[in-house]
Amino acid sequence: MVQSPAIxxxxxxxxxxxxxxxxxxxxxxxxxxxEFLAGMVVNLWILVxxxxxxxxxxxxxxxxxxxxxxxIGTGPLALRLHAxxxxxxxxxxxxxxxxxxxxxxxPWTAVSVLGLIGVVAAGFxxxxxxxxxxxxxxxxxxxxxxxxxxxxxxxxxxxR
Numbered sequence: 001m002v003q004s005p006a007i008x009x010x011x012x013x014x015x016x017x018x019x020x021x022x023x024x025x026x027x028x029x030x031x032x033x034x035e036f037l038a039g040m041v042v043n044l045w046i047l048v049x050x051x052x053x054x055x056x057x058x059x060x061x062x063x064x065x066x067x068x069x070x071x072i073g074t075g076p077l078a079l080r081l082h083a084x085x086x087x088x089x090x091x092x093x094x095x096x097x098x099x100x101x102x103x104x105x106x107p108w109t110a111v112s113v114l115g116l117i118g119v120v121a122a123g124f125x126x127x128x129x130x131x132x133x134x135x136x137x138x139x140x141x142x143x144x145x146x147x148x149x150x151x152x153x154x155x156x157x158x159x160r
Contacts, residue, residue: 018099018103018105018108020099021096021099021100021103021105021108021155021159022155022156022159024092024095024096024099025096025111025115025152025155025156026152026156027092028089028092028093028096028115028148028152029149029152029153029156031085031088031089031092032089032145032148032149032152033149034085035082035085035086035089035145036145036149038078038081038082038085039082039138039141039145041078041082042076042078042079042082043138045078046076046078046079048075048076048079048129048130048133050133052067052070052075052130053066053067053069053070054066054067054068054069054070054130054131055067055130055131055133056131056132057131060127060128060131063131064124064127064128064130064131067127067130067131068083068127068130071083071130072084082126083126086119086122086123086126089119089148090119090120090123093112093115093116093119093120093148094116096112096115096116097109097112097113097115097116099112100112105159107155107158107159108155108159111151111152111154111155111159112151112155114147114148114150114151115147115148115151115152115155116148117144117147117148118144118145118146118147118148118149118150118151119144119148120144121140121143121144121147122140122141122144122145122148125137125138125140125141125144126141128140129141
């Protein structure tokens with residue numbers, strides 16, 4: 001069967017996107033582990049001041065934006081690293097989902113969606129922790145980390 005150049009080009013682009021999924025899952029899994037360790041350092045040795053830009057906001061979105069901006073700009077170094085790694089994880093998780101969709105591989109798409117949900121949920125709970133200082137937000141970050149790392153581990157080891 002003869003394929004048109006457009007079909008060959010589309011399948012070639014999908015193949016390139018699919019080939020990058022396994023290494024990207026490995027990078028995301030590794031960064032999630034580093035993020036977990038940075039979060040433990042923050043949890044054990046960093047005191048987030050009760051009064052900082054964005055603390056106890058009337059509006060969650062604007063308060064969280066102010067809190068994250070404060071952390072990245074002038075927050076304690078370990079907390080700054082934790083927030084920056086979280087933003088990097090978000091970018092990479094979106095990139096992975098985009099590649100999985102372009103590759104047309106439903107198992108990788110499912111892995112990528114679950115991983116992105118975990119990363120986003122961890123980020124929202126991290127912002128809540130900054131805003132309100134509740135330990136329950138820290139616990140929910142852990143649950144979200146487990147979802148994301150579990151998803152990427154399944155992708156890395158089970159998805160072809």
